[in-house]
Amino acid sequence: MTNSQLTLVQIDNYGPWTVTPNPRREMDLQTLQSRLFADLAQFVGSRDGYVFFTRFDNMVAITNGLDRADHALLQETIGNRYPVTISLGTGVDEVPVAALEAATAGLQQAGSAQDCDRREVLAGKFLSEAEQADSNVRIAHFDVNDATGKYTDQLNEFDSFIQIEQGYATLMRYLREEHGALSFFVGGDNIISVCPTMDEADYRNAIDHVETAAGVELKVGVGTASTPHVAGMDAKHALEECRHEGTAVELGRPPEEVDVATD
Known part of the structure; x- marks a missing residue:
């Protein structure tokens, strides 16, 4: 929890x-x-x-x-x-x-x-x-699929910004209303959310909602740890797994494995 x-x-x-x-x-x-x-x-x-x-x-x-x-x-x-x-x-x-x-x-x-x-x-x-517990913080790191190819290299910067912001606003509202999670735009095409306990289907539903409502495709890596830094780094590695495997959601390692890797 x-x-x-x-x-x-x-x-x-x-x-x-x-x-x-x-x-x-x-x-x-x-x-x-x-x-x-x-x-x-x-x-x-x-x-x-x-x-x-x-x-x-x-x-x-x-x-x-x-x-x-x-x-x-x-x-x-x-x-x-x-x-x-x-x-x-x-x-x-x-x-x-x-x-x-x-x-x-x-x-x-x-x-x-x-x-x-x-x-x-x-x-x-x-x-x-x-x-203090290894399961206290859950960080989800969302990334727009091929933002450079779809937006940065195709549109002027302001129109690219509009597209990314629409995706962010849709995700921010959905996660807050459905799960009580808080999402923050952190630059480029990246969004970081601090989440309660959620399963893979919950993240998939969020991604599907953003694609349907805003036309923006996302992927997400999720990490869990005792502090935001450790959870966030695990989320980043999980996001890289999404890129490598072509998946939409990767939940990262269990908290006990993170502790072993960071000791």
Whole structure:
């Protein structure tokens, strides 16, 4: 059974800050957001977690393997380096969207995202040592079939982007509504999902739905481990197996085999 720890990263009072004392240059804001995301990705990634930019002023991280002290250190690091601060809410559940809802509730109860008095909130539940397990995190890595041949080498970049985004949006909604999974576009033609316990038929149904609804063909590799990094690497290897074998779904190695290979 999965047991995901999800962290909501929210920039404090960001909207008002962007227009105080006057509206700030858009590219300056884009630069700040991209650098902040890069620093978050480096910090969380160095501790075997994943972070996704979503709307940039709000970001979502899979933080199995990070404890409260790690989160507090992240806040301190960002506060020392940026003109803005971040609040963090964390939740735990076997269904990823339920974990994110719990994380979100912790921040919402502490005040609005645009409340000038709300600063560096750290709220929520963290997995205990006893709750750490090799089956906690399930990562699915989706890839568009022949995106280069179908889109990149045939269409202008904006039309290629539309096609890929339509596939992403369809998959994102389907997995969230049917399984409580959370999916994130990670560039190129790649989508990473953090999923609850699902079987091969569930992934095939998702792929079939996207092809029918959006006309985009996908394949997926799935990995399971105690941390996002290990699960994600196993998912990448499973995806390579899809490419090599011409299959649509590969579930990767069982968690106990992953542990042996990574010790």
